[in-house]
Amino acid sequence: MNLALDVHNLTKQFGQILAVDNISFTVNQGEIFGFLGPNGAGKTTTIRMLTGQTRPTSGSLRVAGMDMIQEPNRAKGCMGVVPEVSNIYDEMSAWDNLIFAAQLYGVPKNERKKRAKELLELFGLHERLADRAGNFSKGMKRRLTIAAALIHKPSILFLDEPTSGLDVQSSRMIRNLTKDLNKNGATIFLTTHYIEEADQLCQRIAMVNQGRIVAVDNPEKLKASVEKHQIIEVSFDKTQNLERKLASLKYSSKVTQVGDKFRLHVRNTSEVVPLLVDFARENGLKIVSINALNPSLEDAFVEMTGLSPEVMATEKEQGKKAASLG
Amino acid sequence: MARAWADSLIKAFYIAKKDAKVYYFKAPNFTYGLLIPVSLYLAFSMAGEISSKLIVAGLTSLVMLFGTTSIEAVAVVLEKQTGTFERLLAAPISLFTIVLGKALAGFFFGLILAGAVLFPLATLSGIVVMNPMLAVIAIAFTSLAFSALGIIASAYAKWVPEAQMLSNFLRFPMVFLSGTFTALETLPSQLQVVARFLPLTYSVEALRSSVGESAVTYTYILDIVVLALFSLVLLVLSAKILEKRIA
Numbered sequence: 313m314n315l316a317l318d319v320h321n322l323t324k325q326f327g328q329i330l331a332v333d334n335i336s337f338t339v340n341q342g343e344i345f346g347f348l349g350p351n352g353a354g355k356t357t358t359i360r361m362l363t364g365q366t367r368p369t370s371g372s373l374r375v376a377g378m379d380m381i382q383e384p385n386r387a388k389g390c391m392g393v394v395p396e397v398s399n400i401y402d403e404m405s406a407w408d409n410l411i412f413a414a415q416l417y418g419v420p421k422n423e424r425k426k427r428a429k430e431l432l433e434l435f436g437l438h439e440r441l442a443d444r445a446g447n448f449s450k451g452m453k454r455r456l457t458i459a460a461a462l463i464h465k466p467s468i469l470f471l472d473e474p475t476s477g478l479d480v481q482s483s484r485m486i487r488n489l490t491k492d493l494n495k496n497g498a499t500i501f502l503t504t505h506y507i508e509e510a511d512q513l514c515q516r517i518a519m520v521n522q523g524r525i526v527a528v529d530n531p532e533k534l535k536a537s538v539e540k541h542q543i544i545e546v547s548f549d550k551t552q553n554l555e556r557k558l559a560s561l562k563y564s565s566k567v568t569q570v571g572d573k574f575r576l577h578v579r580n581t582s583e584v585v586p587l588l589v590d591f592a593r594e595n596g597l598k599i600v601s602i603n604a605l606n607p608s609l610e611d612a613f614v615e616m617t618g619l620s621p622e623v624m625a626t627e628k629e630q631g632k633k634a635a636s637l638g
Numbered sequence: 639m640a641r642a643w644a645d646s647l648i649k650a651f652y653i654a655k656k657d658a659k660v661y662y663f664k665a666p667n668f669t670y671g672l673l674i675p676v677s678l679y680l681a682f683s684m685a686g687e688i689s690s691k692l693i694v695a696g697l698t699s700l701v702m703l704f705g706t707t708s709i710e711a712v713a714v715v716l717e718k719q720t721g722t723f724e725r726l727l728a729a730p731i732s733l734f735t736i737v738l739g740k741a742l743a744g745f746f747f748g749l750i751l752a753g754a755v756l757f758p759l760a761t762l763s764g765i766v767v768m769n770p771m772l773a774v775i776a777i778a779f780t781s782l783a784f785s786a787l788g789i790i791a792s793a794y795a796k797w798v799p800e801a802q803m804l805s806n807f808l809r810f811p812m813v814f815l816s817g818t819f820t821a822l823e824t825l826p827s828q829l830q831v832v833a834r835f836l837p838l839t840y841s842v843e844a845l846r847s848s849v850g851e852s853a854v855t856y857t858y859i860l861d862i863v864v865l866a867l868f869s870l871v872l873l874v875l876s877a878k879i880l881e882k883r884i885a
Contacts, residue, residue: 365727367885389730399721403660415652416729418645460725 314341315374316468316499317362322371324357331357333523334371339501339516341376341467344494346514347503348613354523355503356396359472362501364388376467389417392461396472398453402446406437406456409445410463417464424463431459451482458486468499475509487513511609521617534612542581543605546588547573548597557595561587575605646735653726653739654746661713662747670708672751675700678813688819690763695845696818698756699838702781703809705751706744710788711805712798713740714880719797727884737877741785748781756845765849772858773848779865780841786872787837793880812838837868 317339324332332354339345349355360366362373364384373380375387400409410428419427432438435455440448445456454474461469471490475483490513494500504510510517511531518528527534548554551572558574559567563584566577578584581604592599661667679688679697688696717723726736756777760767767773787808795801815829816822816838822830833839844861 363728365724365884385730385732388728391728393724393728395721395724397721399725401656401660401722402720404656408659412652412656413725416649416726416731418649418730 314377315339316341316343316376317345317501318372318374319362320372322358322361322373323369324354324361324366325369331523332361332368335520335523335525336371337518337525337528339499341499342494342497343516344490344500344502344514346510346517347501347520348505348507348510348517349503349520350505350617352522353520355520356472358520359393359395359470359501359503363391363393363470389464390466391468391470392464392466393470394458394461394472394474396476398450398457400445400453400456400460402444404445405442406432406445406448407441409456410460413460413463419464427463427465431462435459451478454478454482454486458489462493466498468501469493470501472503473505474502475504475506507608507610507613517609519613519616526616527612531609534616535607535609537612537615542578543607543611544576544578544581544584544588544602545570545573545605546576546602547600548592549600550597554595554597558591561591563587573601646732646738649729649731650735650739650742653736654742657713657740657743658746661709661716662743667705667709667747668751670704672701672705672755674704679819691765691846691849692819694756694759694763694765694849696842697759698752698777698845699780699816699841700813700818701751701755702748702777702841703784703812703838706748706781706784707788707791707805707809708802709747710740710744710785711791711795711801713743714789714792715795715798715801733881734874734877737786737789737873737880740789741782741873741876744785744788745778745781748784749777752777752781760849767848768850769848772862773845776841776844776848776858776862776865779862779869780837780844782869783837783841783865783872786869786876789876790872790879793876793883812836815839816842818842837865837872840864840868 315338317337319338320336322332322335323330335354335358347355347358357366361368362375362380364380364387367381376390378387378390380387401412404412407428410431411424414424414427429438432441435458437452437456437459440452445453448456458471458474474486474490478486487509490500490502500513502510502514514531516528516530517534519526519534527537529537551569554574555567555569558564558576561567561576561584563578563580564576565579568575576584576588585602588599588602591597675697678700679693714723717726727733756767756773759765788805791804791808792801795804815825815833816836817825817833818838822833822839822843825833840861844858844865847858847861
């Protein structure tokens with residue numbers, strides 16, 4: 313199979329800080345590849361190296377067969393980059409932003425206008441084409457950033473946290489678009505801290521933590537790797553002070569409260585269900601629902617990185633706040 | 639090879655056009671580019687008599703210095719802050735093309751400012767610009783060298799105030815050491831040596847020759863050659879510094 317990305321022993325060091333530590337992976341052509349990890353895991357530094365924005369300290373990197381170090385301009389020409397923060401020119405109109413992107417990527421003059429028009433229509437921005445991008449909403453800016461990244465019809469698209477901070481409608485639109493682009497043959501390299509998003513979209517996922525890749529596989533295999541634990545999700549008509557009581561239940565190794573439900577990590581579901589029925593009776597509770605859950609990608613992530621997804625999301629938000637304050 | 643250079647130059651022009659639209663061609667920038675040099679000249683002309691030829695030559699050089707560096711120094715920083723610089727870095731162009739594009743925007747802005755000062759002032763003062771072609775060449779290389787100087791300040795800075803401070807650090811000593819307000823020969827001999835390392839010295843000298851303040855000799859051509867060298871060296875240097883800063 314042809315490789316869209318072929319990464320060997322890629323390392324990036326900033327002074328004493330090792331941001332990316334000797335990572336190796338491949339991405340097949342036509343694949344949606346997820347890069348999942350918490351803030352500070354080295355995701356953005358990796359993307360910056362993969363897209364030729366910064367040189368690796370060591371290691372090799374080929375994009376669609378082209379060496380990024382030796383022939384960066386040829387390699388960069390076949391990729392589109394959507395960074396985490398929308399980076400269009402606020403002072404320019406939507407139209408001018410797209411035309412400028414087309415000029416940078418060498419789109420022939422007679423195709424620029426046609427392509428810009430098509431993309432503005434596709435992203436629902438056609439009626440605002442002459443407006444300053446600075447007056448756009450966050451979702452519209454995001455769509456324009458993606459449109460600018462697609463102007464030269466790249467074969468590889470890098471999406472860095474594409475739906476972060478967007479409303480439900482814009483997020484859904486971008487996810488559907490990602491799927492459509494992939495159906496049409498584009499390779500997608502997606503970084504996200506939304507585990508569910510990675511699970512829905514990606515054919516393979518690399519989990520990263522502290523600059524290292526801790527696992528690379530397809531989502532189902534990653535989930536299967538943590539199947540030694542089973543999860544029972546139960547909800548009662550009352551929720552107060554139940555987490556501690558449930559934790560003392562026999563056969564249950566861990567209990568977490570998720571909304572009005574409790575998740576019990578157990579070795580054997582059949583042993584625990586009767587105990588839960590007894591528990592409800594003894595405490596004067598009614599069982600509203602009880603389900604056996606398969607391990608999720610989130611469970612696999614927690615198992616492999618030792619981090620909780622909540623921590624990851626919090627770190628991300630803190631990072632953004634710090635960046636906006638800076 | 640030639641095709642690659644042509645492609646690089648075309649893309650640099652696109653960047654310059656974008657920069658002109660986004661940063662340069664706004665009324666406050668024209669005002670600022672003219673305001674400080676004119677104020678400086680008014681202040682110094684009150685202290686002593688300055689010939690109109692000196693005013694025309696010095697003021698033309700100063701509007702280019704202040705006009706180009708003021709915006710150039712913040713243009714890269716602003717792009718880094720808003721993330722648009724990443725757009726340029728991710729595009730299939732070299733860092734030198736980006737620097738060249740940025741410098742070209744400042745170059746054209748400097749040309750316009752210089753044209754707006756030199757020719758009207760010369761006409762009003764009854765001064766004849768001798769060999770206008772050489773004057774335009776001197777102005778062009780001055781503008782390019784100062785644009786590159788602005789990029790150097792911008793490459794070192796993380797924030798706009800830092801860039802402004804750095805560009806002032808480069809500009810103001812030059813204003814007083816380059817013989818802008820007086821003849822270079824009136825400076826102490828050690829400072830005359832320092833002046834020879836400053837592009838403004840050669841710009842003022844060349845423009846003085848062009849308005850007949852000093853004789854048009856081989857030094858006029860030499861000034862232009864030195865300005866061309868400054869342009870080239872400062873452009874390459876700014877690209878190298880920027881490369882190091884973003885690594």
